[in-house]
Amino acid sequence: MSVIDETVFEAAESAVRSYSRSFPALFSTAKGDCLSTADGRYYIDFLAGAGSLNYGHNPDSIKRALIDYLGGDGLVHGLDLATSAKADFLDAFREHILRPRGLGYKVQFTSPSGTNAVEAALKLARLATGRSTVIAFSGGFHGVSTGSLAATASGYFRQGLHQTLPFVTHIPYPQTPLGDFDSLDLLRRLLEDPSSGVDKPAAVLLETVQGEGGVYAAPIPFLKQLRALCDRHRILLIVDDIQAGCGRTGTFFSFEPAGIEPDMVTLAKSIGGYGLPMAVLLMKPELDVWQPGQHNGTFRGNQLAFVAAATAIRHYWSDDAFAAKVRKKGELVADFLQRRVTGPLGIPVRGRGLMWGIDLSDVPGVTAGKVSRLCFEKGLVIESCGRGSEVLKLLPPLTISQVNLSLGLDTVAASLSELAGDGTIQS
Numbered sequence: 001m002s003v004i005d006e007t008v009f010e011a012a013e014s015a016v017r018s019y020s021r022s023f024p025a026l027f028s029t030a031k032g033d034c035l036s037t038a039d040g041r042y043y044i045d046f047l048a049g050a051g052s053l054n055y056g057h058n059p060d061s062i063k064r065a066l067i068d069y070l071g072g073d074g075l076v077h078g079l080d081l082a083t084s085a086k087a088d089f090l091d092a093f094r095e096h097i098l099r100p101r102g103l104g105y106k107v108q109f110t111s112p113s114g115t116n117a118v119e120a121a122l123k124l125a126r127l128a129t130g131r132s133t134v135i136a137f138s139g140g141f142h143g144v145s146t147g148s149l150a151a152t153a154s155g156y157f158r159q160g161l162h163q164t165l166p167f168v169t170h171i172p173y174p175q176t177p178l179g180d181f182d183s184l185d186l187l188r189r190l191l192e193d194p195s196s197g198v199d200k201p202a203a204v205l206l207e208t209v210q211g212e213g214g215v216y217a218a219p220i221p222f223l224k225q226l227r228a229l230c231d232r233h234r235i236l237l238i239v240d241d242i243q244a245g246c247g248r249t250g251t252f253f254s255f256e257p258a259g260i261e262p263d264m265v266t267l268a269k270s271i272g273g274y275g276l277p278m279a280v281l282l283m284k285p286e287l288d289v290w291q292p293g294q295h296n297g298t299f300r301g302n303q304l305a306f307v308a309a310a311t312a313i314r315h316y317w318s319d320d321a322f323a324a325k326v327r328k329k330g331e332l333v334a335d336f337l338q339r340r341v342t343g344p345l346g347i348p349v350r351g352r353g354l355m356w357g358i359d360l361s362d363v364p365g366v367t368a369g370k371v372s373r374l375c376f377e378k379g380l381v382i383e384s385c386g387r388g389s390e391v392l393k394l395l396p397p398l399t400i401s402q403v404n405l406s407l408g409l410d411t412v413a414a415s416l417s418e419l420a421g422d423g424t425i426q427s
C-alpha cells in the first residue's frame with residue numbers, strides 16, 4: 001500500500017464523520033478483541049463496531065468459510081435471488097435460533113443497515129393494521145433515515161428535521177435520567193381514554209435495553225405487561241433488537257427472559273457475523289402482507305454476510321454454551337463495576353449481559369467523553385452514549401478474553417480515578 005496521507009480525511013471526507021473524531025488513529029488490522037493502527041499501536045476494543053462485532057474481529061472459523069466461499073466463486077451480490085448461501089442462512093437461523101425458541105417468524109431481508117429494517121417494520125405495521133401512528137419511547141434510538149428517525153427520540157439527531165418526522169408519539173421509558181416512570185400506566189390511559197387525543201397506534205416500538213439513549217434496561221415485568229397490553233388492544237409489539245440482540249444481553253434475543261413473543265423483531269449489526277452488512281425484519285407469518293418487491297433495495301442479498309451469519313449461528317448458537325459464557329462475563333463486569341465504581345465512588349451503573357453503562361451525570365468535572373479520551377490514550381476504545389454523552393458505554397465483543405476484559409475494565413477504573421482526582425479507584 002502507498003504511504004497514507006492522513007490529511008485526506010479532513011480534506012475529502014464529509015464533516016458528518018464521528019467515530020474517527022473520537023478515536024483519532026489510522027486503524028489497519030484487527031483480531032479478536034483488539035484493533036491495531038498503521039503505526040503499530042494496539043487497542044482493546046470495548047466498542048465492537050457499535051455492537052456489530054459480537055464475535056470479535058476476523059474470527060477464524062468465519063474467515064475460513066468466507067475464504068472458501070470466495071475461492072469457489074460463490075455469488076457475492078444477489079439482489080433477492082434464491083441462492084445457496086441464503087438458503088443455508090435461513091436453514092441455520094430456523095434450526096438454531098427460531099425453532100429451539102418456539103418462534104415461527106418469517107424473515108425479510110432488508111437493505112443492510114439497521115435503519116432500513118426499522119423502516120420496513122414501521123411500514124409493515126401500518127400496512128398490516130391500516131393505522132398510521134406508532135408509539136415509541138423517549139431515549140429510544142432506531143436509526144437516522146427519515147421514517148426511523150421519526151421514532152428516534154434524540155434531539156441531536158432530530159435537530160432541524162422535526163417538521164419532517166410525523167406519526168410517532170413518544171412516551172417516557174420505564175427507566176429515565178429523571179427517574180423511574182410508570183410507562184404502562186400512561187400507555188393504558190392513552191389507549192383506554194377515548195378522548196386521550198392519541199389515536200390507536202399500529203404498533204409500539206421499543207428497545208428492551210436502550211443503547212444509544214444511555215443503557216437503560218426495561219424491567220422484565222414491564223415487558224410482559226406491555227405484551228399483554230398490546231394484545232388486549234390488538235396493537236403490534238415491535239422489538240428493535242439491533243443493538244441488544246444477537247447475544248449481547250446473554251440470550252440470542254434480548255426479550256427471551258421476559259418469555260414474550262414480539263410481533264416483529266429487527267436485527268442488524270451482529271447478525272452479519274463478521275461485521276458484514278446485513279439486516280433482517282422478523283415477522284409473525286400472518287403479518288407478511290407485503291406485495292412482491294413492495295419494500296426492496298439493491299443490497300438485500302449480501303451473500304458473504306449470509307455465509308458469515310450461517311457460520312456464526314452454527315458455531316456459537318448450536319447450544320447454550322456460548323450464551324452461558326456471555327452471562328458469566330456479564331456477571332464479572334457487574335461485579336467489577338459494583339466493587340470499583342459504584343461502591344467507592346457512588347457512580348451508578350446499568351446494564352444486562354455485556355452491555356453496560358457508567359452514568360457520569362453527577363460526577364463533577366468528569367464527562368464520558370473525557371473518560372473515553374483518556375481510555376483511548378491508555379489503549380482502550382470505548383464510546384459514550386446518553387442524552388448528552390453522559391454515559392460511558394461498555395460494549396466489548398462477546399468473545400473477549402478474560403485477560404483483555406480485565407485489562408479494559410482496569411483501564412476504565414484507572415481513567416475514572418485519574419479524572420475524578422480522588423485516587424479512590426486504583427488500577
Ligand code: PLP
Nearest residue numbers: 113114115141142143240242243
Ligand atoms: N436500532 C438500534 C437499537 C440501534 O442501536 C441502531 C444503531 O445503533 C439502529 C437501529 C440503526 O442501525 P444502523 O446504524 O445500522 O442503521
